[in-house]
Amino acid sequence: MSFGFLGIQFGWGLQLANMSPIYKYLHAEESSLPYLWLAGPITGLLIQPVIGSMSDRTWNRLSRRRPYFLIGAILASIALFFMPNSSAVWMAAGMLWILDASINITMEPFRAFVADKLPEEQRTLGFVMQSFFIGIGQTLANALPYLFTALGVVGVMASGIPLSVEYSFKIGAVVFLLAVVWTVTTSREYPPEDIAAFERMKRERKGIGAGFAEIFSSISEMPTTMRQLAVVQFFTWFALPCMWQFFELAVARHVFVAPDEKSPLFANGTEWAGLCFAVYNVVCFAIAFLLPGLQRSRVARVSTHSR
Numbered sequence: 139m140s141f142g143f144l145g146i147q148f149g150w151g152l153q154l155a156n157m158s159p160i161y162k163y164l165h166a167e168e169s170s171l172p173y174l175w176l177a178g179p180i181t182g183l184l185i186q187p188v189i190g191s192m193s194d195r196t197w198n199r200l201s202r203r204r205p206y207f208l209i210g211a212i213l214a215s216i217a218l219f220f221m222p223n224s225s226a227v228w229m230a231a232g233m234l235w236i237l238d239a240s241i242n243i244t245m246e247p248f249r250a251f252v253a254d255k256l257p258e259e260q261r262t263l264g265f266v267m268q269s270f271f272i273g274i275g276q277t278l279a280n281a282l283p284y285l286f287t288a289l290g291v292v293g294v295m296a297s298g299i300p301l302s303v304e305y306s307f308k309i310g311a312v313v314f315l316l317a318v319v320w321t322v323t324t325s326r327e328y329p330p331e332d333i334a335a336f337e338r339m340k341r342e343r344k345g346i347g348a349g350f351a352e353i354f355s356s357i358s359e360m361p362t363t364m365r366q367l368a369v370v371q372f373f374t375w376f377a378l379p380c381m382w383q384f385f386e387l388a389v390a391r392h393v394f395v396a397p398d399e400k401s402p403l404f405a406n407g408t409e410w411a412g413l414c415f416a417v418y419n420v421v422c423f424a425i426a427f428l429l430p431g432l433q434r435s436r437v438a439r440v441s442t443h444s445r
Contacts, residue, residue, distance in 0.1 A: 139255060139325050140267045142207060144275040145317025146245050149214055149237065151279025151419070152310045153178075154382045155412040156303055157234060162387065162399040163298040164227045171383050174227070177235040179379070185242040187353045193247040201327035203247035203254065210244030211318035218311035222304040225297055244318060254327065266427065273423020275317075280416035282306040284409040300405050386411040 161174055189206055196202050217237035224230035252264040286302035293301045360368075390396045390407025398404065 139251065139321060140248075140264070140271050141324075142211075142244075142318040142321035143248060143268050143271040145211065145314040146214075146241060146248065147272045147275030148279045148310050148313045148317070149218055149241055151276035151415070152218065152282070152307055153234070153237065154276075155280045155386065155415050156283065156306070156408070157230075158383055158386050159390075159399070159404075159408040160222070160224070160230055160299060160303070161227060162404075164224065164230055166227045168384075168387065172379075174231050174234070175379065175383050177231070177238040179375075181235065181238040181242050185239055186246040189243050189246045190250065191352050193250065197329060200322070201329075203251045203327065204322045204325075206247045207244050207318050208322050210240045210242070211315050212240075214240035214244060215311040215315040218307050218314060222295070222299050222307045251327075255325075270423045270427070273419045275313075276419040277416045277423070279306070279310060280412045280419060282309065282412075284413045284416075287405075287409055294405075298399065302405075302409070385414075389414070 157175065158171055161171060162168075166174060193203050193206050196205060198205060200208065214237055217233050217240060221230065221233045221237065224233060248268075252261060252268065256264045283300065283302040283306045286305055287300075291302045291305060295301065295304060386408040389411040390404045394403045394407030394410070396403035396407050
């Protein structure tokens with residue numbers, strides 16, 4: 139059920155560890171990087187709630203969530219495959235918009251998939267398994283260019299992008315699609331208990347306008363705990379993009395002392411930064427196994443996550 143998340147996070151991991159270096163290889167100014175990265179937060183803001191609302195009202199031959207898994211995975215894999223072949227900044231930025239939109243189409247229903255299929259007492263373990271596959275997928279994706287170089291892959295494309303990055307994205311495209319297809323073909327969903335009421339709800343809430351009305355209604359009716367969590371998430375996600383946008387370049391410039399993106403030191407530094415991200419994600423999925431036990435112990439959820 140959660141195996142598709144490995145593919146999704148493989149796509150995220152390749153993007154987070156390599157997009158800023160790709161932009162630099164294509165001669166983007168560092169001051170423009172925040173604008174070039176806007177695809178992620180904007181597509182997440184717009185697509186996730188819309189797709190979540192649409193998937194709630196979907197039931198067809200592929201069931202409820204799986205049609206979105208499959209459509210998003212196909213589009214995201216195409217974008218991953220062609221991303222390193224970009225020859226200009228605008229091409230890479232366009233591919234990133236397609237990639238992020240497609241990943242969000244796939245990922246948002248995956249969050250609801252666990253809640254759909256698991257009873258209340260198993261959901262914590264279900265989300266822990268998602269965290270495990272998130273960590274595995276991102277770790278492999280982050281480390282892949284470094285591993286290719288270690289295995290003797292050398293050379294660059296006409297744009298200056300290393301072959302190790304190209305091969306990583308090509309493999310990532312295949313992994314993304316196969317992992318999601320595995321979940322689509324090996325898991326099943328259960329139809330609504332009252333299909334007549336479900337069809338009536340679909341007719342009453344038909345159209346984009348009804349979907350947006352449902353989204354705004356959900357925000358206004360948000361439980362107190364979710365409102366508290368939203369504040370925490372706001373400050374967390376305020377900081378994380380700064381790291382993703384500039385960490386690789388900072389390591390290349392200030393640790394490996396690369397004079398510019400044409401220097402071999404720049405590639406070495408950005409690959410090492412990807413390896414640092416891999417270690418970061420190893421910690422993520424290692425800690426994930428401890429969370430259910432901590433939750434069941436005397437340590438409350440708030441204390442667990444704050445620590």
